[in-house]
Amino acid sequence: MMKLTRLFSRNQLFEQIVWKKAGYVGHPLGSHPFSSNAGISDSTQNFTRTVTKNAGGRVFASYHVYKGKAALSMEPCMPTFTKVESGNFIMDRRGSIMLTFAPAVGERKYDWTRKQLFALSATEIGSLISLGPRDSCEFFHDPGMLSSTAGQVRKSLAIKAHTDGNGYFFSLNVVNKPQNTNDYLSVPFTTGEFSVMKTACSFALPSLLGWDRVTNPNLGVGSVFQPKKIDREALSLEWER
Amino acid sequence: MMKLTRLFSRNQLFEQIVWKKAGYVGHPLGSHPFSSNAGISDSTQNFTRTVTKNAGGRVFASYHVYKGKAALSMEPCMPTFTKVESGNFIMDRRGSIMLTFAPAVGERKYDWTRKQLFALSATEIGSLISLGPRDSCEFFHDPGMLSSTAGQVRKSLAIKAHTDGNGYFFSLNVVNKPQNTNDYLSVPFTTGEFSVMKTACSFALPSLLGWDRVTNPNLGVGSVFQPKKIDREALSLEWER
Amino acid sequence: MMKLTRLFSRNQLFEQIVWKKAGYVGHPLGSHPFSSNAGISDSTQNFTRTVTKNAGGRVFASYHVYKGKAALSMEPCMPTFTKVESGNFIMDRRGSIMLTFAPAVGERKYDWTRKQLFALSATEIGSLISLGPRDSCEFFHDPGMLSSTAGQVRKSLAIKAHTDGNGYFFSLNVVNKPQNTNDYLSVPFTTGEFSVMKTACSFALPSLLGWDRVTNPNLGVGSVFQPKKIDREALSLEWER
Amino acid sequence: MMKLTRLFSRNQLFEQIVWKKAGYVGHPLGSHPFSSNAGISDSTQNFTRTVTKNAGGRVFASYHVYKGKAALSMEPCMPTFTKVESGNFIMDRRGSIMLTFAPAVGERKYDWTRKQLFALSATEIGSLISLGPRDSCEFFHDPGMLSSTAGQVRKSLAIKAHTDGNGYFFSLNVVNKPQNTNDYLSVPFTTGEFSVMKTACSFALPSLLGWDRVTNPNLGVGSVFQPKKIDREALSLEWER
Numbered sequence: 001m002m003k004l005t006r007l008f009s010r011n012q013l014f015e016q017i018v019w020k021k022a023g024y025v026g027h028p029l030g031s032h033p034f035s036s037n038a039g040i041s042d043s044t045q046n047f048t049r050t051v052t053k054n055a056g057g058r059v060f061a062s063y064h065v066y067k068g069k070a071a072l073s074m075e076p077c078m079p080t081f082t083k084v085e086s087g088n089f090i091m092d093r094r095g096s097i098m099l100t101f102a103p104a105v106g107e108r109k110y111d112w113t114r115k116q117l118f119a120l121s122a123t124e125i126g127s128l129i130s131l132g133p134r135d136s137c138e139f140f141h142d143p144g145m146l147s148s149t150a151g152q153v154r155k156s157l158a159i160k161a162h163t164d165g166n167g168y169f170f171s172l173n174v175v176n177k178p179q180n181t182n183d184y185l186s187v188p189f190t191t192g193e194f195s196v197m198k199t200a201c202s203f204a205l206p207s208l209l210g211w212d213r214v215t216n217p218n219l220g221v222g223s224v225f226q227p228k229k230i231d232r233e234a235l236s237l238e239w240e241r
Numbered sequence: 242m243m244k245l246t247r248l249f250s251r252n253q254l255f256e257q258i259v260w261k262k263a264g265y266v267g268h269p270l271g272s273h274p275f276s277s278n279a280g281i282s283d284s285t286q287n288f289t290r291t292v293t294k295n296a297g298g299r300v301f302a303s304y305h306v307y308k309g310k311a312a313l314s315m316e317p318c319m320p321t322f323t324k325v326e327s328g329n330f331i332m333d334r335r336g337s338i339m340l341t342f343a344p345a346v347g348e349r350k351y352d353w354t355r356k357q358l359f360a361l362s363a364t365e366i367g368s369l370i371s372l373g374p375r376d377s378c379e380f381f382h383d384p385g386m387l388s389s390t391a392g393q394v395r396k397s398l399a400i401k402a403h404t405d406g407n408g409y410f411f412s413l414n415v416v417n418k419p420q421n422t423n424d425y426l427s428v429p430f431t432t433g434e435f436s437v438m439k440t441a442c443s444f445a446l447p448s449l450l451g452w453d454r455v456t457n458p459n460l461g462v463g464s465v466f467q468p469k470k471i472d473r474e475a476l477s478l479e480w481e482r
Numbered sequence: 483m484m485k486l487t488r489l490f491s492r493n494q495l496f497e498q499i500v501w502k503k504a505g506y507v508g509h510p511l512g513s514h515p516f517s518s519n520a521g522i523s524d525s526t527q528n529f530t531r532t533v534t535k536n537a538g539g540r541v542f543a544s545y546h547v548y549k550g551k552a553a554l555s556m557e558p559c560m561p562t563f564t565k566v567e568s569g570n571f572i573m574d575r576r577g578s579i580m581l582t583f584a585p586a587v588g589e590r591k592y593d594w595t596r597k598q599l600f601a602l603s604a605t606e607i608g609s610l611i612s613l614g615p616r617d618s619c620e621f622f623h624d625p626g627m628l629s630s631t632a633g634q635v636r637k638s639l640a641i642k643a644h645t646d647g648n649g650y651f652f653s654l655n656v657v658n659k660p661q662n663t664n665d666y667l668s669v670p671f672t673t674g675e676f677s678v679m680k681t682a683c684s685f686a687l688p689s690l691l692g693w694d695r696v697t698n699p700n701l702g703v704g705s706v707f708q709p710k711k712i713d714r715e716a717l718s719l720e721w722e723r
Numbered sequence: 724m725m726k727l728t729r730l731f732s733r734n735q736l737f738e739q740i741v742w743k744k745a746g747y748v749g750h751p752l753g754s755h756p757f758s759s760n761a762g763i764s765d766s767t768q769n770f771t772r773t774v775t776k777n778a779g780g781r782v783f784a785s786y787h788v789y790k791g792k793a794a795l796s797m798e799p800c801m802p803t804f805t806k807v808e809s810g811n812f813i814m815d816r817r818g819s820i821m822l823t824f825a826p827a828v829g830e831r832k833y834d835w836t837r838k839q840l841f842a843l844s845a846t847e848i849g850s851l852i853s854l855g856p857r858d859s860c861e862f863f864h865d866p867g868m869l870s871s872t873a874g875q876v877r878k879s880l881a882i883k884a885h886t887d888g889n890g891y892f893f894s895l896n897v898v899n900k901p902q903n904t905n906d907y908l909s910v911p912f913t914t915g916e917f918s919v920m921k922t923a924c925s926f927a928l929p930s931l932l933g934w935d936r937v938t939n940p941n942l943g944v945g946s947v948f949q950p951k952k953i954d955r956e957a958l959s960l961e962w963e964r
Contacts, residue, residue: 058940059804061814061933063845076937081300091302122304127433129440137433192850192860196928199852203929205437206444207938210302214317215448216460217299219939322541332543363545368674370681378674446678447685451543455558456689457701458540563782573784604786609915611922619915687919688926692784696799697930698942699781 062100063200065193071110072170072187073100074197076204077119081213081221089221094122095208097201099157101172101185116174116183118157120201122208128159129198129205131168133191136160152177167191303341304441306434312351313411313428314341315438317445318360322454322462330462335363336449338442340398342413342426357415357424359398361442363449369400370439370446372409374432377401393418408432544582545682547675553592554652554669555582556679558686559601563695563703571703576604577690579683581639583654583667598656598665600639602683604690610641611680611687613650615673618642634659649673785823786923788916794833795893795910796823797920799927800842804936804944812944817845818931820924822880824895824908839897839906841880843924845931851882852921852928854891856914859883875900890914 062075079095096119102110118141120128127137141155154175161168171186189197206212213219303316320336337360343351359382361369368378382396399412412427430438447453454460544557561577578601584592600623602610609619623637640653653668671679688694695701785798802818819842825833841864843851850860864878881894894909912920929935936942 057943058811059814059933059936059942059944060811061802061937063932063934076934078938079302088299088301091300122437123431123433125433126436126438126440127431130432130436190846190850191853192846192848195849195853196845196932197849199849199925199928200932200934202440204934204938205440209304209437209441210300211304211317211441211445212938213300214302215319215445215453218460219300219941220298221300320543329540329542332541363678364672364674366674367677367679367681368672371673371677443681446681450545450678450682451541452545452558452682452686454541455543456560456686456694459701460541461539462541561784570781570783573782604919605913605915607915608918608920608922609913612914612918684922687922691786691919691923692782693786693799693923693927695782696784697801697927697935700942702780703782 063196065187065189066108066110067104067187069104070185070187071102071104073102074098074200076208079208079210081210089213091210094210095204096120096122097125097204097208099170099172101170101187103183103185114183116155116172116185118155118172120157122205125201125205125208129202131159131161133165134161162188168194304437306428306430307349307351308345308428310345311426311428312343312345314343315339315441317449320449320451322451330454332451335451336445337361337363338366338445338449340411340413342411342428344424344426355424357396357413357426359396359413361398363446366442366446366449370443372400372402374406375402403429409435545678547669547671548590548592549586549669551586552667552669553584553586554667555584556580556682558690561690561692563692571695573692576692577686578602578604579607579686579690581652581654583652583669585665585667596665598637598654598667600637600654602639604687607683607687607690611684613641613643615647616643644670650676786919788910788912789831789833790827790910792827793908793910794825794827796825797821797923799931802931802933804933812936814933817933818927819844820848820927820931822893822895824893824910826906826908837906839878839895839908841878841895843880845928848924848928848931852925854882854884856888857884885911891917 060075062073064071064073074097077096077098080092081089082092084090099118099120100112101116101118102112103114105111118139120139124139127139131137136159138156138158141157142150143153143155144150156173158171158173159168160171167188167190169186169188171184174181174183176182213221301316303314305312305314315338318337318339321333322330323333325331340359340361341353341356342359343353343356346352359380361380365380368380372378377400379397379399382398383391383394384396385391385393395416397414399410399414401410401412403409408429408431410427410429412425415422415424417423454462542557544555546553546555556579559578559580562574563571564574566572581600581602582594583598583600584594585596587593600621602621606621609621613619618641620638620640623639624632624635625637626632626634636657638655640651640655642651642653644650649670649672651668651670653666656663656665658664695703783798785796787794787796797820800819800821803815804812805815807813822841822843823835824839824841825835826837828834841862843862847862850862854860859882861879861881864880865873866876866878867873877898879896881892881896883892883894885891890911890913892909892911894907897904897906899905936944
């Protein structure tokens with residue numbers, strides 16, 4: 001596998017090429033819910049099948065931060081809408097920013113088959129984008145919430161400022177009781193990387209609330225995935241794994 | 242009725258599902274001016290009828306904050322435009338952010354039939370989005386202003402920073418002399434919730450001024466409600482109740 | 483003429499209605515370069531005629547601040563583009579934010595026939611939106627710059643923070659040597675009004691640079707006014723008067 | 724050549740006219756990669772030819788800052804996308820903000836044939852837009868990175884706050900070993916100019932990440948250049964010279 005110089009992290013322009021040339025155990029796109037890669041895990045197959053019926057034309061774009069012990073990928077998950085009698089649409093489910101963590105398994109080598117997901121809600125994004133340079137916050141999710149599996153899997157995401165104020169740690173802890181696992185994945189962000197995340201999340205937030213479609217009805221909701229029935233798995237992509 | 246764990250407020254993704262499963266006295270969408278629900282109040286029927294003629298395709302999306310004593314819902318109300326001789330359009334009436342308060346009538350149960358409205362003007366939004374973490378502001382509205390009913394209903398909205406700088410109280414007081422009522426509804430916002438509101442309002446503000454349609458004529462004004470005659474009730478959705 | 487209560491400035495929603503009911507000496511829209519009102523001044527007729535040929539469909543929307551001694555209206559003036567051989571477009575002239583001042587001639591009565599214009603450039607907007615709560619700045623324009631009339635008319639716009647940090651004064655001074663006039667128009671802005679202006683100008687700035695059309699080619703430039711020949715008057719709307 | 728008064732920098736509106744009237748050694752648009760000017764260098768011909776096949780309709784717009792010793796022009800370079808089996812698109816290569824420096828060769832005269840390029844990555848833009856009024860940062864690029872020419876050309880861009888906090892210096896140093904040259908180009912930015920750059924870069928950043936196309940699939944990727952094969956030169960516009 002090709003080895004990168006320290007310049008790598010300074011010229012993100014080349015990042016994508018490098019990933020293509022290098023051989024990996026899994027890939028952030030490889031198990032993407034909307035991709036048609038063979039490596040997709042069984043638990044998401046139903047969901048993927050539904051989406052494959054979609055006419056296409058959607059765009060998938062993640063912002064990645066690759067560090068020594070883990071990598072973090074993030075991308076917006078759009079809200080869904082329901083048509084009402086009048087021919088108008090009402091937002092059904094708010095969007096989120098999906099964070100995907102993967103552990104490093106060698107120098108600049110990440111195992112995306114062992115990924116862990118964390119979907120930031122609108123309010124959590126609000127907390128994140130208002131963090132001062134020495135602030136911290138922590139969010140707790142239970143993918144089984146409101147179901148018989150409540151409490152079986154507990155996820156906590158801590159965002160902690162570096163002590164010198166130059167960046168943050170994104171640390172995800174996932175305790176899975178049935179599988180008796182306890183995963184901890186931590187990715188340091190520089191000030192620049194956090195600034196990209198803040199700017200991108202601030203941009204996406206009105207869309208996650210559906211407000212961009214209120215101010216611009218031309219956007220339409222046709223291209224936004226609308227499940228026929230309320231499907232627990234579709235409702236929480238965090239279940240994917 | 243289903244009881245939620247404390248995780249509820251942390252994972253807004255599940256909020257909408259929960260609301261659908263629970264039984265409520267009224268619903269934020271139930272008496273929405275653009276919905277066709279039966280529970281709509283008489284005073285808004287004329288307005289609703291007008292809008293029903295609309296071809297549809299609009300999107301309605303609110304940001305809700307549910308707390309112990311009351312809930313607050315907010316969404317943009319777009320400006321209206323008038324066609325002039327040249328075939329061009331001039332903004333007729335600025336848009337606003339409509340705040341809807343509803344009192345709690347039990348644990349996580351809100352009575353939306355007793356809602357109170359407050360339409361934030363562009364300048365009031367400007368005040369709100371420039372509030373520092375320890376600032377406060379207060380706005381006064383008289384829905385009967387400039388008419389024979391002036392002074393009969395007085396509304397004041399106070400936005401006050403928590404003493405520890407971690408969030409704000411949104412408190413609406415409505416004094417209705419003819420009905421001899423004095424309603425007080427207060428909803429605490431966390432820093433994250435206020436940050437969502439600030440970001441969403443900053444996003445919507447140029448649209449409320451019509452500037453998004455100046456910079457992008459493709460947006461059109463066709464989908465924006467244009468009353469044939471100046472209708473007091475249409476002009477102030479605050480009258481709805 | 484109808485007299486307004488102090489609530490007027492608090493509920494901008496009603497502003498437009500009031501203006502229509504009241505009788506004025508001139509009107510911000512009355513002498514708008516793109517309107518077809520009879521009251522338009524001779525000096526702008528050529529320019530207006532050119533624009534009238536336009537197919538229509540444009541939207542005009544100003545943000546107004548009405549105060550005791552003067553009123554200030556602002557709106558974006560979009561950039562112009564030139565088609566190059568390849569079928570692509572290159573920005574020809576940057577856009578600006580046009581400020582229009584009018585003196586008060588009675589209680590809440592403004593004489594828009596005596597308006598004074600000041601077109602904020604991109605860099606001037608940059609200065610304005612980065613002003614701290616106690617900062618000030620001043621801009622100087624010479625509409626005759628680079629021509630034989632250089633120095634005949636001198637305009638200076640001062641934006642000065644209130645001493646208590648709660649808002650700013652926008653003060654325009656226009657010295658016209660040929661007409662031997664010296665006009666001074668000053669409008670105080672509250673923190674909320676300045677925040678609206680900052681948010682709206684920040685929103686418009688990428689459009690004034692043409693960057694919204696770089697990131698979204700669908701916007702097109704067809705609806706953007708493109709003068710056939712370089713026309714001094716079209717190039718500086720400040721000449722209008 | 725026409726001489727400009729100090730008012731020049733204050734009224735950017737006239738900037739473009741002036742440039743057209745004046746005679747220059749080269750022009751920022753003259754050697755633009757997408758233009759069809761004869762003066763384009765051999766090394767970019769392949770790339771240019773590919774783009775010429777494009778149906779046209781794109782918009783090119785730069786923000787320029789002209790100072791005593793050098794000029795700096797900046798514009799967004801959009802990301803590219805790859806179509807996947809499902810008919811959807813995945814971002815292939817992130818966009819960047821291309822900075823172009825040119826040395827002054829006389830009073831307000833710049834030699835764009837001696838331009839130097841520096842493509843700011845998303846993360847570098849993040850650093851730039853989060854700079855405080857007294858902060859500084861430095862970026863290092865090696866256009867030959869990952870190839871046999873690694874280390875032959877070294878570029879460093881320093882952004883340093885003025886000691887009084889009123890603006891920044893943008894200083895580019897390019898050491899080219901094979902050509903035995905060492906170019907240093909420095910452009911001071913006022914607070915207003917830096918604010919324009921920050922606002923424009925913050926606006927463009929979500930587009931450079933492809934997130935605008937995630938939230939609005941209508942934007943399409945058809946107009947975004949998609950190279951058939953991974954072409955080193957196309958991948959780094961910095962090679963152009």
